[in-house]
Amino acid sequence: GAVVSQHPSWVICKSGTSVKIECRSLDFQATTMFWYRQFPKQSLMLMATSNEGSKATYEQGVEKDKFLINHASLTLSTLTVTSAHPEDSSFYICSAKGQGAYEQYFGPGTRLTVT
Amino acid sequence: AQSVTQLDSHVSVSEGTPVLLRCNYSSSYSPSLFWYVQHPNKGLQLLLKYTSAATLVKGINGFEAEFKKSETSFHLTKPSAHMSDAAEYFCVEGAGNMLTFGGGTRLMVKP
Numbered sequence: 096g097a098v099v100s101q102h103p104s105w106v107i108c109k110s111g112t113s114v115k116i117e118c119r120s121l122d123f124q125a126t127t128m129f130w131y132r133q134f135p136k137q138s139l140m141l142m143a144t145s146n147e148g149s150k151a152t153y154e155q156g157v158e159k160d161k162f163l164i165n166h167a168s169l170t171l172s173t174l175t176v177t178s179a180h181p182e183d184s185s186f187y188i189c190s191a192k193g194q195g196a197y198e199q200y201f202g203p204g205t206r207l208t209v210t
Numbered sequence: 211a212q213s214v215t216q217l218d219s220h221v222s223v224s225e226g227t228p229v230l231l232r233c234n235y236s237s238s239y240s241p242s243l244f245w246y247v248q249h250p251n252k253g254l255q256l257l258l259k260y261t262s263a264a265t266l267v268k269g270i271n272g273f274e275a276e277f278k279k280s281e282t283s284f285h286l287t288k289p290s291a292h293m294s295d296a297a298e299y300f301c302v303e304g305a306g307n308m309l310t311f312g313g314g315t316r317l318m319v320k321p
Contacts, residue, residue: 101253127307138300138311139254188253197242197261197304201254 098122099191101202108179108209115175116205118189125191128172129199130164133186145172179209212237214303216312224320229288231315233301236282242304243284245275248314249297257299260284271295291319 098121108114118128127146131139143159145151145166153159161183163175172191176183186206190199217232235241240262246254258269265277275286284301296319301312 097256099253129307138314141309144307186251190254192307198244198256198259199304199309200256201246203253204251206251 097193097200099125099189099200099202101189101205103205104203105206106208108207110180110209111178113175113177114179114207115173116187116189116207118172118174118191118202120170120191120193120200123191123193123200124169125172126169126194127192128166129190129192130162130172130174131188131190133188133204139188142174176207179207181209183207184209212241212303212305212308212310214301214310214312216299216301216315218315219313220316220318222318222320223291225293226290229286229291229295229317231286231299231301231317233284233286233312234282235284235301235303237303237305240279243275243277244302244304244309245269245273245284245286246300246302247297248300254300257286291317293319293321295319 100119102117130142133139142157143151143153147169151164166172188204190201192199213236215234243260245257248254257273258267260267260277268274273288299315303310
């Protein structure tokens with residue numbers, strides 16, 4: 096149980112375009128979902144937290160107009176990177192947490208490359 | 211502010227020998243602690259969690275960790291390393307929705 100999927104697993108896009116990444120909890124209801132960014136050989140950096148049906152809460156330094164997060168249902172959250180630039184290239188990982196749970200379950204990650 | 215320190219950035223062991231990955235946390239109250247494993251280009255998989263129950267926590271794949279409040283430690287151990295254990299390991303402290311990650315320890319397993 097507690098499986099989280101992400102789609103796509105990798106994506107290449109041109110500078111200036113937008114790309115959407117989906118995060119789904121497959122076998123539980125995720126009241127809270129999280130989006131992280133991971134640079135090579137580094138730990139995860141929290142970008143934002145979202146509760147189903149509410150606006151996301153962004154961490155300091157994360158541009159909310161650039162990284163649009165929608166948590167439309169208890170099983171789906173999306174991250175849209177708008178007007179992507181090469182510096183947005185990174186590994187993006189989502190996680191999900193059920194009501195009353197302590198632990199977060201992580202998706203397999205999405206490798207974004209902006210050319 | 212919470213902080214989690216993984217004392218070794220790299221650990222190298224031979225296959226079949228014990229594994230010890232060290233972690234210290236900073237919270238003065240009883241924390242929620244986790245160990246996650248990340249294989250290359252993959253997400254994080256939960257190995258085990260401590261949430262103020264038994265201090266010796268058993269996880270998946272033969273891993274276990276012991277919560278020691280007096281030492282503010284939560285070290286991860288495995289009696290016998292397998293080649294498939296080679297990965298990055300993260301010690302994580304949780305408080306509500308906030309996770310504080312250690313810097314990670316890369317475990318290398320030699321044949």
